[in-house]
Amino acid sequence: MRVVLQTWTSAQVRAAEQPLLAAGVPLMERAAFALHVHTAAALRELRGGVAGARVVVLVGPGNNGGDALYAGALLARRGVAVHAVLTATRAHEAGLAALLRAGGRAVQLAEPVDEVAALAAGADVVLDGVLGIGADGSGLRGVSGALVDAIVARGRPYVVAVDLPSGLGVDDGRRDGVVLDADLTVTFGAAKPCLLLPPGARAAGRVVLVDLGLDPAGAPEVVRLDPSDVAALWPVPAPDAHKYTRGVLGVVAGSRAYQGAAVLTTGAAVRAGVGMVRYLGDAGDAVVAAHPEVVVGHGRVQAWVFGPGVSPDDAGQRRRIEYAFEHVLERGEAAVVDAGALELLPPHVGPHAVLTPHAGELARVLTLRGEQVDRAGVEAEPLRWARRAHELTGATVLLKGPVTVVAGAHGAVYAQADAPAWLSTAGAGDVLAGLLGALLAGRVDDVHDDPSLAAALAATAALVHGRAAHRANPDGPISARAVADALPGTIAEVLAG
Ligand SMILES: NC(=O)C1=CN([C@@H]2O[C@H](COP(=O)(O)OP(=O)(O)OC[C@H]3O[C@@H](n4cnc5c(N)ncnc54)[C@H](O)[C@@H]3O)[C@@H](O)[C@H]2O)[C@@H](O)CC1
Numbered sequence: 001m002r003v004v005l006q007t008w009t010s011a012q013v014r015a016a017e018q019p020l021l022a023a024g025v026p027l028m029e030r031a032a033f034a035l036h037v038h039t040a041a042a043l044r045e046l047r048g049g050v051a052g053a054r055v056v057v058l059v060g061p062g063n064n065g066g067d068a069l070y071a072g073a074l075l076a077r078r079g080v081a082v083h084a085v086l087t088a089t090r091a092h093e094a095g096l097a098a099l100l101r102a103g104g105r106a107v108q109l110a111e112p113v114d115e116v117a118a119l120a121a122g123a124d125v126v127l128d129g130v131l132g133i134g135a136d137g138s139g140l141r142g143v144s145g146a147l148v149d150a151i152v153a154r155g156r157p158y159v160v161a162v163d164l165p166s167g168l169g170v171d172d173g174r175r176d177g178v179v180l181d182a183d184l185t186v187t188f189g190a191a192k193p194c195l196l197l198p199p200g201a202r203a204a205g206r207v208v209l210v211d212l213g214l215d216p217a218g219a220p221e222v223v224r225l226d227p228s229d230v231a232a233l234w235p236v237p238a239p240d241a242h243k244y245t246r247g248v249l250g251v252v253a254g255s256r257a258y259q260g261a262a263v264l265t266t267g268a269a270v271r272a273g274v275g276m277v278r279y280l281g282d283a284g285d286a287v288v289a290a291h292p293e294v295v296v297g298h299g300r301v302q303a304w305v306f307g308p309g310v311s312p313d314d315a316g317q318r319r320r321i322e323y324a325f326e327h328v329l330e331r332g333e334a335a336v337v338d339a340g341a342l343e344l345l346p347p348h349v350g351p352h353a354v355l356t357p358h359a360g361e362l363a364r365v366l367t368l369r370g371e372q373v374d375r376a377g378v379e380a381e382p383l384r385w386a387r388r389a390h391e392l393t394g395a396t397v398l399l400k401g402p403v404t405v406v407a408g409a410h411g412a413v414y415a416q417a418d419a420p421a422w423l424s425t426a427g428a429g430d431v432l433a434g435l436l437g438a439l440l441a442g443r444v445d446d447v448h449d450d451p452s453l454a455a456a457l458a459a460t461a462a463l464v465h466g467r468a469a470h471r472a473n474p475d476g477p478i479s480a481r482a483v484a485d486a487l488p489g490t491i492a493e494v495l496a497g
Pocket residue numbers: 017021027028031032060061062063064065067130131132133134135136137138139140141162163167188189
């Protein structure tokens with residue numbers, strides 16, 4: 001059993017299946033066997049044993065239904081009462097025959113759905129084999145949708161999704177229309193992007209990957225960094241390092257009205273281990289009072305943070321940011337572009353500029369460039385819109401939210417889900433900006449060698465930010481400052497492996 005950290009599109013999975021199918025490798029049998037093993041394990045956990053359990057198998061028209069039917073047959077042979085509900089006019093013939101031979105039963109689904117819904121709601125486990133990678137992402141329609149609604153209305157039983165929750169947008173994580181939330185997803189051969197991407201990923205529950213011997217070609221579509229990846233990405237100082245070789249970060253943040261943003265951003269950068277932090281703006285006294293390490297005023301830097309606590313009508317900060325945009329990005333200094341600076345972004349920058357909007361801010365970035373999308377639209381298709389913003393601006397885009405999505409150069413996409421919901425608190429974004437700025441300052445030369453590294457560093461910042469929130473207070477409220485204070489310990493912990 002492996003944790004899902006890389007995912008491939010349905011097209012990549014289908015292409016990878018081809019040579020194995022041509023060689024006669026029994027992929028469906030292997031998939032179904034593993035599905036039955038995981039379902040039996042769930043039954044043992046739920047009710048202490050397998051024999052005598054009741055399982056309802058929702059069966060769609062394709063091979064996903066085939067997997068579910070064969071798994072149902074194996075469960076029936078172990079004494080489980082298995083009912084298959086055929087949701088389409090066709091079902092995998094050999095799979096259905098196997099189930100019936102093993103003593104399972106099958107019913108054709110039709111309106112009204114109440115009787116079947118009651119059967120499913122009363123089952124120990126429901127296997128969702130309606131749609132797999134053949135789904136068009138529009139949810140479950142017609143009678144299948146009505147059935148799922150009726151099951152949920154009665155109280156959802158334990159659900160095992162076959163390959164993926166039926167009806168999700170396989171490659172983009174869209175969740176349109178009806179989808180049955182799962183407790184466990186057993187995915188075959190290679191994990192699919194919808195199992196990591198918001199908003200769909202939440203429907204998958206726990207995900208287990210069944211190895212079928214597939215070897216997908218090309219880069220994975222969506223990646224999730226794991227703490228063990230951080231050491232290779234972090235700018236750990238060499239033994240002969242000095243503060244200038246480690247990177248200097250310039251911070252244009254805060255204003256007289258929003259001094260806290262400047263304090264949080266610079267404090268996070270100092271705690272993330274940058275060589276030096278320079279601050280520009282009207283909150284210098286507050287910054288130095290909180291963090292005496294910070295130097296106020298101009299000087300050479302390797303990376304910038306623009307925007308936390310900056311309102312676009314603050315003429316001084318606006319002038320600094322616009323001037324910096326004109327010159328520094330050309331000189332190759334990296335930049336985190338956050339909050340108030342997002343509105344000031346020039347038409348085109350490179351991937352060494354990393355935008356850090358939340359959904360509402362990303363919608364604004366996009367509408368300023370002629371796209372018609374609002375916050376809800378971004379939340380419904382985060383990957384699509386993060387990618388679009390990358391295409392339009394040239395910047396790496398880190399879209400904040402319950403799952404942070406990063407889209408960068410060379411098709412790099414990350415989806416990080418490291419943070420507790422407690423992190424959604426004012427100032428948390430300022431801490432992320434300072435942390436990411438420190439990473440960029442330390443590795444700006446490497447970003448120029450490989451522009452997709454900016455996306456990996458952004459994902460690293462999201463991971464460390466989320467883990468620092470857990471460390472600050474494992475199961476309760478956290479302040480942004482507590483997250484910043486937890487950074488040194490969190491970084492030491494992930495670097496220790
Ligand atoms: N190719 C293979 O041998 C293997 C396939 N596997 C299974 O096969 C699945 C893919 O099978 P298929 O390619 O048959 O695809 P599906 O089983 O996902 O079914 C696709 C069918 O559903 C229809 N459909 C799409 N969206 C719909 C919607 N919103 N409402 C109603 N109907 C819709 C399509 O027209 C198509 O006929 C995988 O997810 C996996 O479970 C695994 O057994 C591994 C091996």
